[in-house]
Amino acid sequence: MSDPVSALNNATYAAGIAEIKEIGPVGMITLRGDLSSKPVQKAAMAAAGVKMPEQRQCLTDGGKGIAWMSPDELLIMCPYSDALATLDDLNTALAKSHALAVNVSDARAVFEVSGPYAREVMAKVAPVDLAPSQFTAGMIRRTRIAQVPAAFWMPQDDVFRVVCFRSVAQYVFDVLSIAAQPGSEVGAF
Structure with missing residues (x-):
């Protein structure tokens, strides 16, 4: 039996307002x-x-x-x-x-979006009310990330876990990374 390989080999983007990382096989x-x-x-x-x-x-x-x-x-x-x-x-x-x-x-890829602006990053790409009073740790939404189906939840404050199909992992990683570009804070939350 071969070792499992994640969709993006644990890719990480840490140069922006939130850290985006693929967390490997789950x-x-x-x-x-x-x-x-x-x-x-x-x-x-x-x-x-x-x-x-x-x-x-x-x-x-x-x-x-x-x-x-x-x-x-x-x-x-x-x-x-x-x-x-x-x-x-x-x-x-x-x-x-x-x-x-x-x-x-x-068949799935899992990402973590973390940091003080993680909520803003997710709000840019998902049609979900992510106001702190409306979406809290322990909640999950099955929705879309930009143009693809996904689900996400908050295991704790300032941390989101995102699950998507493995076939769109690169797209989801890129969309999240673009939403986390330096200086892209919106100040919504």
Whole structure:
């Protein structure tokens, strides 16, 4: 088995008002099913080690977590090296449930946007109200970054995690880097 390679080999842009970096391979499993089902909830929480998220919430603890993606979909995150075992555990736990779990780790790229102007950078590229009173740590939005689908959340203040398809990783990195150019502060937040 070969070593995993991230979409952009951990590319970083740190010359602007926020730091943009690809964080490398992350284990990601899409879980589709009835999110009110106790077996689905129990399996998801066991896989991620966090409680079930509410609507538009992402709960993380270290390298593990669960993001609410839609009324019937969760994104379970884990260390990349644990993704296959986590998927096996989910499938075993959900064998008698109507649910689907798929390893999407190699189909996604993950970026971190950090720094005191991270919120401004994200507001420039996503049609989401990012006012501090409207978007706080632990919230997630599935939306667009410029012209491509993406999801993002804040694991903590001044830090955003962005997930997109691997095929558009360079585009997303470039768009975020341009939005973080030196002197591009808007002063909106």
